[in-house]
Amino acid sequence: MAEPRYRRILLKLSGEALAGGGAHSIDPQMLEYYAQEIERVLRLGVQVAVVLGGGNIWRGNQAIARGMDAAQSHYMGMLATIINALALQDALERRGVFTRAMTAIKMDEVAEPYIRRRATRHLEKGRVIILAAGTGNPYFTTDSAAALRAAEIHAEIILMAKNGVDGVYSADPRRYPDAKRFEYISYMEALSRGLTVMDSTALTFCMDNNIPIIVFDPLTPGNIERIVLGEHVGTLVSS
Ligand code: UDP
Numbered sequence: 001m002a003e004p005r006y007r008r009i010l011l012k013l014s015g016e017a018l019a020g021g022g023a024h025s026i027d028p029q030m031l032e033y034y035a036q037e038i039e040r041v042l043r044l045g046v047q048v049a050v051v052l053g054g055g056n057i058w059r060g061n062q063a064i065a066r067g068m069d070a071a072q073s074h075y076m077g078m079l080a081t082i083i084n085a086l087a088l089q090d091a092l093e094r095r096g097v098f099t100r101a102m103t104a105i106k107m108d109e110v111a112e113p114y115i116r117r118r119a120t121r122h123l124e125k126g127r128v129i130i131l132a133a134g135t136g137n138p139y140f141t142t143d144s145a146a147a148l149r150a151a152e153i154h155a156e157i158i159l160m161a162k163n164g165v166d167g168v169y170s171a172d173p174r175r176y177p178d179a180k181r182f183e184y185i186s187y188m189e190a191l192s193r194g195l196t197v198m199d200s201t202a203l204t205f206c207m208d209n210n211i212p213i214i215v216f217d218p219l220t221p222g223n224i225e226r227i228v229l230g231e232h233v234g235t236l237v238s239s
Contacts, residue, residue, distance in 0.1 A: 005230035008047040008123060010155035011038070012146040012198075015056035017163055017218060018084055025056045026084065031091035037218065038128060039097050040225045047123040049153060051131045051146040052088060054080030060138070074138030078105055081142060085132035086110060098127040104136030104145070116152050123153065143202035151209045158211060159227060160198055161218035167235035168195050168215050182235045190237055197237050212238040 013034065020027035042048055057080035063073040085101045092099045100122045101111035112118065114131060122129050134145040143160075150158050168190065171179040187207035190197045197203050197215055206213055216223050216234030227233050 002044070002229050004041075004044045004046050004228045006046060006156045006228050008049070008153065008155050009041070009157055009159055009228065010049045010051060010146055010150040010153070011159045011161065011224065012051045012053070012143065013088075013161050013218070014053035014142075014163070015059075015080065015084055016053070017161055018052075018087065019056040021163075026087050028091075031087055033221075034088065034218070035091035035095050035097070037221070037224050038092060039095055040222070041228045042097060042126070042128060044225070044228060046228050047126070049119070049123065049129045049131060049149060049155060050088065051134075051142055051149055052081050052084045053142040054078065054084060054134075056080075057083060071138040074140075075105075078133045078136070078138075081134060082107060082111065082132045085130045089130055092128055092130075098125075099130060100127050101130045101132060104131070104133040107133075114149075119149075120153050141199050141202065143198035144205065147198070147202040147205040147209075147211065150211050151205070155211070157227075158206065158213045159224060160213055160215045162196070162215055163219060164217060165196075165215075166217040166220070166233075168197055168237065170195070172196075183232065184236045184238070186239060187237060197235075203237075206237075207239070210239060212236060 018026050020030035054077050058076045060074040060077040064070045089099045089101045102114040103111045104114050106113050134142045167181045169179040173179045
């Protein structure tokens with residue numbers, strides 16, 4: 001069996017990844033797809049943490065623009081990520097994958113609270129941990145949660161799934177067909193050019209803590225496995 005290049009990864013999936021572009025906020029087919037993709041790398045002996053977004057259900061900033069209190073709206077967004085986490089947990093467990101959903105906002109009846117040492121113990125035991133409720137703080141995003149948790153659990157890399165975009169481009173490739181795709185880009189260049197990797201707070205955190213990021217298209221089956229096995233996929237963002 002091929003030797004994985006990474007032993008512990010953090011996969012960031014946006015809420016939209018689960019929606020799959022259809023009418024539903026959570027598409028069962030997408031859940032099934034991601035559960036399968038995650039299981040593939042788990043079978044290689046790789047430890048997998050997943051941070052889920054919530055934008056398919058609620059995104060803080062949209063309601064703020066319509067007058068809602070900002071913190072209130074952000075808390076709603078964090079709760080949305082818990083709904084997504086439970087959905088992914090179900091899809092993984094139906095495949096026989098052991099999981100733990102852990103939340104940054106306590107919700108004892110449905111998931112464990114996020115406790116760093118417990119999280120790493122689950123990983124060591126081969127359980128997929130699904131980290132929900134972002135950082136637990138309003139005004140942040142789940143990109144920041146991904147960066148923070150990756151640092152805490154010593155994940156070797158963050159895999160940033162970008163639906164339908166296979167890396168970091170010099171401009172939006174859907175609007176500018178001659179936009180250039182980067183194989184590699186430094187944190188500093190991505191920040192100064194305002195390129196879409198993750199939000200700037202999260203990206204700065206990754207830079208300060210030297211956490212490499214791979215931006216890739218998760219909708220090409222096997223991409224997560226390819227990355228884990230050391231193939232160059234998407235764009236590597238590092239120092
Ligand atoms: N959110 C927050 N603090 C966090 C993480 C998320 O307040 O630490 C809120 C924020 O309003 C955000 C929403 O939850 O818009 C959903 O998360 P995000 O937009 O990151 O989801 P994604 O775009 O990845 O689906």
